[in-house]
Amino acid sequence: MKANNTPNTELRDEQNPEMMFNMTHVDLLVKIANGEIDPIALAKKQLQQRGLDTKGNWVGNKPKSTTLSQRKTRKKAMTFIEVLQSEYYYLVEAIEHGSSDPQIIKDLKQELYEKTGYRREE
Secondary structure, eight states: OBOTTOTTOBOOGGGOGGGTTTTSOHHHHHHHHTTSSOHHHHHHHHHHHTTBOTTSOBOOOOOSSOOHHHHHTOOSOOOHHHHHTSTTHHHHHHHHHTOSOHHHHHHHHHHHHHHHSOOOOO
């Protein structure tokens, strides 16, 4: 599908702003339309959770609170579900959505392994 503002450029649906709300529930659309939900604030929050600034540059995330002794005493590798429910979920988000740079992804996977024992393979 072509976006209206770029007639010569093909955009995938997930990159096309006209398709952004296609899967959004009507109740949320009504709240957005009436100013009850701020989509800009939500977009900024999502970028932050992915470790990105408002230009899409990787800035990283910091874990909520884990001491060095807690990390060093980890005996057993965490499961994927345990990682998602932990303070390290941001690493999974950053790996999946944070960067297209292979070195950054490799570094994030290493950090995930070091902190949780979980090895993320694709």
